[in-house]
Amino acid sequence: MHIFMTIQVRFFASLREQIGIADTQLEASAALTVIQVWQQTTGQSTLPANILMAVNMDYVAAEQPVADGDEVAFFPPVTGG
Amino acid sequence: MHIFMTIQVRFFASLREQIGIADTQLEASAALTVIQVWQQTTGQSTLPANILMAVNMDYVAAEQPVADGDEVAFFPPVTGG
Amino acid sequence: MMHIKILDQAFEPYAQLQGYQASLSAEARGFGATSVFVGTMRDFNQGVQVQRMVLEHYPGMTEKELSRIASEAEQKWEILDGLILHRVGEITPPDSIVLVAIWSRHRLDAFEACRYIMEALKSRAPFWKKEALDTGERWLDKNTAGYK
C-alpha cells in the first residue's frame, strides 16, 4: 500500500533561528508521528528539552500521528504576556 | 478619688437609626470599658450580635478600657466596596 | 506609596487611572504589572430592582483603616504605587463605587495585593450601603465573602 502525505512544518522564535528554517513541506510515503516529522525535517534524532509541538494549532505530544495536509509546528517555551 | 471623663460616642448606619442617636457625649466619674459606654449610652445591657466597635478610629473588643477624650463608635458590619 | 481618596462625586475609573499613572514617580515608572479592580453599582441586587443608594461612611476612620490596609499590603508584597478610590453619598447605577489599582514590577504582587486590599476594604473599611427600592429602603446587612 502506498500512503502519500504532504505535511506543512513550521519553526518559531529561537528554534527557527537554530534550525535555520521557518517553513518547509515534508512529503512522506508512510504514516508519521510528530517526532518523526522532527527527525526527517531537522536531521536531529532527539527533541530539544522543553520543546513544544502543535498539530493544526493544537498542542500535542511527540507520539501524536499526523495526517495528510496537517500543519506541524515546533517552538520553544512561550514568553508572551 | 474622683475620676472625671468625657467620652464622645458615635453610632452609624442602621444602628444609628435603631438607637436614634448619631453623636452624644458621655461624662463618667469612674473608669469605663467600651461595653460600659454602650450600656450607659443606650440603656441596653447587651451588645447586638455582630456589632463592631472602635476607639479613636481603631477597632477594639468590648472589654477595651476607654480614657478621657476618647471617641467611641458602634456600628453594624460594614458593606462598602 | 499609595494614594487614598473618598469621593462624593461620580468618577470615571479609567480616566482616573490614566491620569494617576501619568503622575507616577520616576521609580514607580519601573512597573511591569498593573492589577485593577472596579466595583460598580448594579440596578439589581439580591433579587430586586435598586433605584439608588446612599453610601454612609465614618469620616476619619475610613481613611485610617484604608491606610492600615494599604500598609499591610505594602509589607506583604512589593508595590511601587497604588490608588484606592471610594464613593460616598447618593449613588445611582451604573456609577463606580470603588477602584483599587496596584502597580508592581511583577504580576504576582499586583494581583495579590489588589485582591487583598479589596477583601480587607469589604470587611473592615467603615462604609454602609442603604438601598432605595420600589418598596422602600433597606440597609445591606453584610458583604459576601470574596475568597472561595
Next chain:
Amino acid sequence: MMHIKILDQAFEPYAQLQGYQASLSAEARGFGATSVFVGTMRDFNQGVQVQRMVLEHYPGMTEKELSRIASEAEQKWEILDGLILHRVGEITPPDSIVLVAIWSRHRLDAFEACRYIMEALKSRAPFWKKEALDTGERWLDKNTAGYK
C-alpha cells in the same frame, strides 16, 4: 463572550477599556465587578537595560489558544464579558504588552478569571520575546510562575 485581539500598534489600555465597556451588550451591563490586568514593557529585565524587543507570535494558533483559554474561564466562572489584547511586533518601553479585563456580576469571578487567563496566556499562548540589549539580542527562555 470575550473579545480577543492581536495588535501590531501601541495601545492605551485605559482608553481601550473605556471604549470597550461603552460597547457592552445590555446583558453585560449588569456587571458589578471588573478585574483588569495590564502588562507593561520595562526598560530593565533580569539585571540589564533593554532598549526594545520584538514580540513574535504564531498567527492563527495564538487566537485559537487564547479562545480556548477564554472558554475554559467561562466554564469555571460566571463571566459577562471579557477583553484580551496582546501586542506583537517591535515594542519599546513603556508600551503596554497585554491587557486582560473581565466583567462579572461578582468580584470572585472577575478576580479569579482575570488571573487564570493571564497565567494560562503566559504559559500557553504562542508568543516569544526577543530583547535588544546594549550588548546584543537575547531570546527570553521562559516566563516566571505567577502563582506562589
